[in-house]
Amino acid sequence: MAISSEKPIERRLSRRILQKITLSIKCHATGREIHDATIVNISIGGMQFFIQDTVSKLHIGEVCSFVFDLPVLGETNVLGEIRYYRDFTDPESGHVVHYGVKFIHISKKTWNLINKYCQNDNEFGENHFPDHQARTIKTTSGSESLTAKTMALIKAQVRLDAGSVFKGKVLDINFGGIQLQLLEPIPVNVHLDVHVAFEDQSFTTDGLCNCCSNTDSNSHNKPGPFLVNIGFYSIAPQQFENLQSLMFHLANHIADSIDKVYFKHESGK
DSSP: OOOEEEOOOOOOSSOOEEEEEEEEEEETTTOOEEEEEEEEEEOSSEEEEEEETTSOOOOTTOEEEEEEEETTTEEEEEEEEEEEEEEEEETTTEEEEEEEEEEEEOOHHHHHHHHHHHHSGGGGOOOOOOOOEEEEEEEEHHHHHHHHHHHTTOEEEEEETTSOEEEEEEEEEETTEEEEEESSOOOTTOEEEEEEEETTEEEEEEEEEEEEEESOTTOSSSOOOEEEEEEOOOOOHHHHHHHHHHHHHHHHHHHHHTTOOOOOOOOOO
16 A cells, blocks of 8 residues: 555535434445444535544545435435545544545435535534544545546536636545636635536536635735635436436546456436
8 A cells, every 4th residue: 555644634525514423334345344433424525434443444545335324314325435544532432543435426315315414404403522632644645646637537617607617627526516726716605507527427517616715825926726616505316317427437437547346336316
């Protein structure tokens, strides 16, 4: 495995809610199962969970099935990729390892429910969490590099209601939104049309710019490039299937590059 490196936490593409939920995990490559994990926050794009540090670590880039219970839906199954891990000291659980997961397959029904609760998180009830003491965030440089190379193959275009069109470099995309690098800024809280294409897959939806920041704070005479986060908050059923297919192909493209096991795509209605 490639040497790990420290990486700061980036701005989220979508809103997360704090909620402790029991989680079961099955790793596709090895068949390994873990039944004593706990989700600590979740969004429509991914989640964070922890396990005791005595459990053998999961690998960056590993594809797993995650099973947990949600209100109304009951047992829920999503497919996700391990993106990073970090060690914590939890006053209640002791030494634990937190993992960040990016969803690469989620049903429309599950997406709708998580999206609803993320926008109205009081419906989950009160949540009380002890403070966690972070140590370091670990990512695998080889996996990060391959992901970046795949992202560079994606074509993205955003169009404002006024008619202005922006094309930029895709830094990340998930079921919660897309992160772009643009040469010009986009106003925050502005609705826009988003079109994304990768190989023979394409996806179009409405989005909302929830963050736009200058990536070079020292550049005053020539501002930019700009880091822009666009959230997906309402996706038509057909376009959601297109997004599922696009995410599936992206994940398999990266998996093929690092000789990981392919997984079967099952469309979630």
